[in-house]
Amino acid sequence: MNPIKLAAGAKGQSALLNRIGMITKRYGLTPAKMQRALDQFVKTLRQFDCGATFPATAATVERHPAVLEKYQTQDIEFAVHGYTHVDYSQLAPEEQLTHLHRAREVFAAAGITAVGFRSPYLRQSNHLYAAIEAEGFSYVSNQPILWNVLDIDGLTPTGQAGYQRAIDFYAPWEASKRLSLPQLYNQLVEIPVSLPDDEILIDRLGGNTDSITKTWQSILSQAHQQGELFTLQLHPERIARCADGLSAVLSEARTLRPSVWIARLDEIAAWWRARAAATVEITSSGEGKWHVAVDGPRGATVLARQVQIDTSTTPWADGYRQVNGTTFNVRSPLQPCIGISPGATPELASFLRQQGYIVETGVENRRYSYYFDRAEFAAEQERTLLAQIEETDFPLVRLSRWPNGARSALSITGDIDALTLWDYGLRLFGK
Numbered sequence: 001m002n003p004i005k006l007a008a009g010a011k012g013q014s015a016l017l018n019r020i021g022m023i024t025k026r027y028g029l030t031p032a033k034m035q036r037a038l039d040q041f042v043k044t045l046r047q048f049d050c051g052a053t054f055p056a057t058a059a060t061v062e063r064h065p066a067v068l069e070k071y072q073t074q075d076i077e078f079a080v081h082g083y084t085h086v087d088y089s090q091l092a093p094e095e096q097l098t099h100l101h102r103a104r105e106v107f108a109a110a111g112i113t114a115v116g117f118r119s120p121y122l123r124q125s126n127h128l129y130a131a132i133e134a135e136g137f138s139y140v141s142n143q144p145i146l147w148n149v150l151d152i153d154g155l156t157p158t159g160q161a162g163y164q165r166a167i168d169f170y171a172p173w174e175a176s177k178r179l180s181l182p183q184l185y186n187q188l189v190e191i192p193v194s195l196p197d198d199e200i201l202i203d204r205l206g207g208n209t210d211s212i213t214k215t216w217q218s219i220l221s222q223a224h225q226q227g228e229l230f231t232l233q234l235h236p237e238r239i240a241r242c243a244d245g246l247s248a249v250l251s252e253a254r255t256l257r258p259s260v261w262i263a264r265l266d267e268i269a270a271w272w273r274a275r276a277a278a279t280v281e282i283t284s285s286g287e288g289k290w291h292v293a294v295d296g297p298r299g300a301t302v303l304a305r306q307v308q309i310d311t312s313t314t315p316w317a318d319g320y321r322q323v324n325g326t327t328f329n330v331r332s333p334l335q336p337c338i339g340i341s342p343g344a345t346p347e348l349a350s351f352l353r354q355q356g357y358i359v360e361t362g363v364e365n366r367r368y369s370y371y372f373d374r375a376e377f378a379a380e381q382e383r384t385l386l387a388q389i390e391e392t393d394f395p396l397v398r399l400s401r402w403p404n405g406a407r408s409a410l411s412i413t414g415d416i417d418a419l420t421l422w423d424y425g426l427r428l429f430g431k
C-alpha cells in the first residue's frame with residue numbers, strides 16, 4: 001500500500017486533510033521548529049531527572065545528520081524508525097534487510113548509537129523480525145496495547161469514529177487480556193507501546209491538557225497496580241500541547257510507592273534480558289529449611305511472602321516483603337517456588353522466569369508451593385496463571401520484575417517521523 005493510502009486508512013481522509021493543516025503548524029522549512037520542540041521535551045524530562053527514547057526515521061537523519069546527536073548526552077536514546085516511513089510488513093525480506101542495513105549506516109555516520117527498532121505504523125511480520133534480528137538490534141517496540149481508560153460512549157460521534165478507525169488500524173492487544181510487559185522473542189526483546197497515544201488523544205479526539213493528563217495518569221495507575229510497563233508515546237512535534245500532561249505523569253510516577261522505574265527502552269530491554277537470565281538456587285537445608293542464593297544483575301530485588309527469613313526485610317506490596325540481601329535462609333513447609341512437570345511446555349517455564357518467579361523442574365508436585373503441568377500454554381492464559389499465583393498466598397520467594405524494588409516501569413518515547421515540512425512531504429511519497 002502506498003504511504004498516502006496507508007495514512008488515509010489510518011486516519012480517515014478528512015482527518016488526513018486536517019492533519020496536513022496541523023502539520024504545517026508543527027514543522028518548519030528548516031529543523032529549527034522541531035529542535036525547539038525537542039529542547040522543550042528534554043527540558044521537561046530533565047526536571048524529573050529522566051531520559052527518553054526517540055525512534056527516528058533514518059532518511060530524515062540522513063538529511064539533517066547534525067541535529068540529533070547532541071541529545072545523546074542528555075539521556076536521550078535514539079532508535080531506528082525505518083529507513084523511510086513505509087509499511088515494513090509489506091516489503092520483501094531482502095528489501096527489509098537493505099532498509100535496515102542502510103538505516104544502521106546512516107545512524108552510525110551521524111554518530112548515533114541505535115540498538116532498538118520501532119516500525120512505522122507499528123507494523124509487524126515474522127520476516128521483519130528476522131531481519132531486525134539479523135541486523136543485530138537488541139529490541140523492538142512494535143506491539144500496541146490498549147488500556148481501558150477512555151469513556152468511549154462520552155465521545156462525540158466524530159471522536160468515536162476516529163477512535164474506532166485507530167483501533168481497527170492498530171489492532172492492539174487489550175491490557176485487560178494481555179500483559180503490558182517486555183517479552184523475549186528469540187534474540188530480541190519485544191516491548192509493547194501503550195495506546196491511546198498523543199496522536200489519538202489530540203488529532204482524533206481533540207483532547208486538551210486536562211484529558212491528556214487524566215488519560216496518562218490513569219494508565220500509570222493501572223500499570224503500577226499490576227506491576228507492568230507504561231510505554232508512553234508522545235511524538236515530539238506535539239510537545240507544546242502535551243508538556244503539562246507529561247510533567248504530571250512524571251511527577252506522579254516519582255511519588256508512587258513502591259517506586260516506578262523510569263527508564264529508556266534500551267535500559268528496559270537490557271534489564272529484562274539480564275533479569276530473566278538470573279539464577280536463584282533454593283536448596284533444602286533440613287526439614288522446612290531452605291537456603292536461597294541469588295545470582296542476578298545489579299538492582300535485582302528479592303521478594304518473599306509467607307516465609308520466615310533470617311535477614312532483614314522491609315514491607316513491599318501485594319503481600320510481599322523486600323529482602324535486603326541475595327543469600328539468606330528461609331523457613332517454609334513447602335519449597336517456596338514454582339515446580340514444573342518435566343512434560344510441561346518450555347514456554348510455561350520461560351514465561352514464569354520472565355515474571356521473576358523461581359522455577360524448578362521436578363516430579364514431586366507436593367514439594368512446591370505451586371506446581372504446574374501444562375502441555376500447552378498460550379499467551380491468552382498468562383493473566384489467569386498470574387492470578388492463580390498472586391491471588392493465593394502460599395509461601396513464595398521470587399525476584400521483582402523491575403530493579404531496585406520498583407513495582408512498575410514507565411518509559412517515555414516519541415517517534416520522530418520528520419524534522420522539517422520537506423521531510424514530512426517526502427514521507428508521503430515513501431522517501
Ligand SMILES: [Zn+2]
Nearest residue numbers: 120121415417
Ligand atoms: Zn512514525
